[in-house]
Amino acid sequence: MSKITEYFKETRGELKHVVWPTRKQTFYYTLIVIALSVVLAYYLGVFDFIFGRILGRALVL
Numbered sequence: 001m002s003k004i005t006e007y008f009k010e011t012r013g014e015l016k017h018v019v020w021p022t023r024k025q026t027f028y029y030t031l032i033v034i035a036l037s038v039v040l041a042y043y044l045g046v047f048d049f050i051f052g053r054i055l056g057r058a059l060v061l
Helices: 002-015 023-060
Strands: none
Touching: none
8 A cells, every 4th residue: 555655746846847838838739739720620521521532533533
């Protein structure tokens, strides 16, 4: 049981060394992740559409 207690004490001590982002940083990082996700989804969707058309035409021939 002492190993579990020791583990949690060490974990708590390590978490005190962490530099947490501010609320403003977290907001902007979240916006960046959402924007990049939308751009990447659009990019992949365009290529999926193009390759789907090419493959569809190739299979008809």
